[in-house]
Amino acid sequence: MSIFTLVWNYLKARPLNTAINILLLSLGIAVITILLLFNKQLEQKITENARGIDLVVGAKGSPLQLILCNIFHVDFPTGNIKLNEAERFAKHRLIKNAIPLALGDSYQSYRIIGTSQKYAELYKAEIQQGNWWRNNLDVTIGANVATLTQLKLGDKFASAHGLADGGHTHNDHQYIVVGILKPTNSVLDNLILTNVESVWEMHEEHAEEEEGHAEHEHAADSNFIPSPLVPSVGKGDSLKEITSMLIQYRSPMGAIQLPRLVNSQSSLQAASPAFETARLFSILGVGVDILMGFAYVLIVISGLSIFIALYNSLKERRYDLAIMRSMGASRTKLFVSILLEGGVLTMLGSLIGLLMGHGVLVLLSGMVEETQKAGINGFIFYPEEWIILGGSLLLGLICAVIPAIQAYRTDISRVLAGN
Amino acid sequence: MISVQNLSFQYAAGNAIQFPDFTVTRGEHCLLLGESGSGKTTLLHLLGGLLRHYSGSLKIEDTELAQLSEASLDRFRGQNIGFIFQRNHLINALTVEKNLMMAPYLAGLKIESERITEVLSGLGLAEKRKSRVTQLSHGQAQRVAIARAVLNKPSIIFADEPTSALDDKNCERVIHLLMDVANQHQSTLLVATHDQRLKDKISNQVWLSSL
Structure with missing residues (x-):
């Protein structure tokens, strides 16, 4: 038994809710990952190919x-x-x-x-x-x-x-x-x-x-x-x-x-290659920005959805929380467990999203000859992906912080006497 | 074991309640009687450290509860007190076994699988160990709640209206079960109830007058 087991069991107890939250977030993260990989590699290729040519x-x-x-x-x-x-x-x-x-x-x-x-x-x-x-x-x-x-x-x-x-x-x-x-x-x-x-x-x-x-x-x-x-x-x-x-x-x-x-x-x-490729990127940039914006909308919605899910489930879980307190759980432990629930959700979502992003590129480079020729590779990982992971962990914590404060403030006596 | 002197508590609404003085010695059982609204649950929550900020003196095992910080009160409660509520309040997301594991885990004690086996089979629940809580009958769920309360071998077990929703036969069964497990673990059992059927089961009684 550990706080992770507890959190994991709560997530498992609401499989549909958990799945939709993870799916929403992972789609957003996947789009961002694809754009990141594509942009980075394309930029790298272009500068490599144009290097030395003035x-x-x-x-x-x-x-x-x-x-x-x-x-x-x-x-x-x-x-x-x-x-x-x-x-x-x-x-x-x-x-x-x-x-x-x-x-x-x-x-x-x-x-x-x-x-x-x-x-x-x-x-x-x-x-x-x-x-x-x-x-x-x-x-x-x-x-x-x-x-x-x-x-x-x-x-x-x-x-x-x-x-x-x-x-x-x-x-x-x-x-x-x-x-x-x-x-x-x-x-x-x-x-x-x-x-x-x-x-x-x-x-x-x-x-x-x-x-x-x-x-x-x-x-x-x-x-x-x-x-x-x-x-x-x-x-x-x-x-x-x-x-x-x-x-x-x-x-x-x-x-x-x-x-x-x-x-x-x-x-x-x-x-001049430098000037023209910069121009090309600014033209492509509009499309990339739109897709990026779309991805951020997905991520914000998934954040909201996680918040709502936690907030609602906390209403059902007031007795659970009170009971846990009566068994010796401190306020802090409950606070941490709710935060962790948000964090685990978003971590899972972003991990799956990253895998999906890389997977799509691997499939693409295997199936579409043009991507293969352009040298786009789905197996390259960039340090920016840590930022994505860290960012989604942060998102999870932010979404969970209000429900967690609620959990922290649960008046055990009143909840237990409530029926 | 339990010593209450000059205890009073002020509700958030402003009205105060005064409790009679009483003591319960180790291993002794006690019935807390009174009509609905007489403050039974309040007293039980004060005794269990679920409510703080009382005036007067309230000692459990020679510890004045008001002197404990909130965190140490949580720990004290987890290690010394078992609660049984009218509704069973099992955690639906967890299996029977994990529900039981929560008790030592939250109290900061070691989780012993043999102890769980021992308590479960003592209550005839051995084969329900891996079941989901939602699949249990009401009687089974209540026994799981009792198992959870006694798992840490608490020195005191507080039961709040454990029988009031039950028919005579089940009432009889549950109070005997409670007294049996309490005796088995040398725990003090304190039952708060308005259920008149229990009056002749436990002779040591404290009456709370209605407000």
């Missing part, structure tokens, strides 16, 4: 789209830019690194990126098996791509045009897998990396057929100056195009001068 230069259009497309690889390109225009900035004194990106194709909805080795270095990628891409049509694939498409070293595949699965496939040229990356927990896990030339090669066949151009191999003439972005191409090549260029500043001065410099070029646009 500016994205691409074709004119929506700056948010430019960021979504070229950093997170979830949107379509805004268009292409001329390689020679991009080159002009690549050697700017305020730029430390300029990384070209050529997009356009995908394999089973995993995007193929034509880029340089520096792109992989941004995410500190390491090789798990095989090698980095070296020749044209060599690809090195991200960890998720390898597990989900079952591609292995040496496998060949034809890419599809665009991002959607089952688009027009380039059957004549097949990529060959030469390497698989270790998981980086970044967007790289969902990408297929190759060199820029491969992406051009995929698409130049069309150009040849349509326009009758000869393939534009770089001439081995003596005054060949390699392009700073794609060394196999001569500097100033007026035909080659890329999708975008990722830029790292050499000094903070870059943040002040470069965007203006780029934007003043009629055909180019510069977008």
